[in-house]
Amino acid sequence: MADEAQRVLIRRLDLVANLNDDDREALLRLPTTIKEVEAGVDIVSEGERVKQCCVLIDGFTHRYRHTFEGKRQIIAFHVPGDIPDLHSLHINVMDHSFAATTRSKIGFVSHEAVWSLCIARPNVAAALWLETLIDGAIFREWIVGLGRLSGKSRTAHLLCELAMRLRSVGMAPDHVYRLPLTQHELADALGLTVVTVNRVLQEFKLEGLLDRDRSRMTIKNWSTLVRIGEFDPDYLHFRVDVDMKATPPTGH
């Protein structure tokens, strides 16, 4: 288990890019440090200059910023396998904060190490670059949602996105997944208030679209939720098709 972080990393890059054995070999030799972080703690804070980036091995994390009046906007959620601050490789000073949503296990790699790996193995560099581009594609999707979709649609979209991303790492078999996010956190990501998120979720529950028991989320009617959220997983750009569009439509 000493190479846990490296293996998570390789699995992820295999999902989006085309690595060969030498690339994987080189990745396996990356020096990493593993750390556990408590829920709610900032891993990196806005304005900080960083010298390393990290792979999320276990748990949930998010990135966020505050407005002048103290409102929080969550910019991204991260699930195991993600490399949440890869951008720091080139943009050393953080323009937002990065925190553990739940207790998380994180693998750290120095920028130096990543950088020399990129020089030695252009394939890996390409894969990492692509990874940051997918990050950007998700941002674009959120911009469209925040700008032009209703609260209900946005909520549906986020639930679909998380289901899909969790599924891609084997954490959401048949539309059931652990979603350890408070409604407050969902609201701050969706540009809504807790009250509204609560009402939307109840509405979904009432309509038989999903069930939620504590942090266990069950999507009962995937195709309808997809329609409401205008969700098309293409923007996540998985090379391997995580085949979710093809799911037998349950609903009316």
Next chain:
Amino acid sequence: MADEAQRVLIRRLDLVANLNDDDREALLRLPTTIKEVEAGVDIVSEGERVKQCCVLIDGFTHRYRHTFEGKRQIIAFHVPGDIPDLHSLHINVMDHSFAATTRSKIGFVSHEAVWSLCIARPNVAAALWLETLIDGAIFREWIVGLGRLSGKSRTAHLLCELAMRLRSVGMAPDHVYRLPLTQHELADALGLTVVTVNRVLQEFKLEGLLDRDRSRMTIKNWSTLVRIGEFDPDYLHFRVDVDMKATPPTGH
């Protein structure tokens, strides 16, 4: 003027990264094709598979998507010097459209050429990667705005951002710049309606913050506009300081 595109490209990369003479040399040798595009025409459409990317030499362009009900969300505006679809280098299928806002002059470079340049000159690869990361940083900024700021703040923020980016390429000396965007386009970028944008702009004019004569935009009170829009140019990550924070405050 045969190397117009290349020189625009070099000037841009010099603005954000640290190139040496060999890098510039190699960039100058990039084979490019120049094309003029009429206002309103799609340069690349959603779903299209592309084999080249482009540098905006002159004019304004934007990227956008439509929702199911046909509402448009503009994801980004681009000014001369930008490389609007650099992400296509790794994500070949467009997940959004890219259009000319005004008549524009554009230089095209094949992905192949860019890719071999990246292999040969890691410095350039790094600069281009950084360029895509700045694109992402701008997205994050817009997410925070769309999610948590008022229409008024968002509008102010966008005007500041455009002023800053135009200034960085010498197109907005002393807070005056050509802004050939209709209020409809502004609205679609800001997640608002034309009516609201119109009222916000009039309010700004009334408060003496700006003047607008046709497409000529004059920011009369930079510091106040910056405050209203919660604008901090750091996220644009210019290496060279385009020194705009330091502008003598005009206003109350």
Next chain:
DNA sequence: CGCCGGTTTGACCCGCGTCAAGTTGGGTGG
């Protein structure tokens, strides 16, 4: 058993959307 973070509910309000009707000004053709 009582605290506490998270959730739920209700009443009320406001920013912004919607609809609809002008107005303005540059471009075009007669």
Next chain:
DNA sequence: CCACCCAACTTGACGCGGGTCAAACCGGCG
């Protein structure tokens, strides 16, 4: 040089989605 057109901009009246405020409620934990 005028008449007309059309896209962009304005203005007003009205309504709704979602925010705000405030008060429970619920379940896990010390």
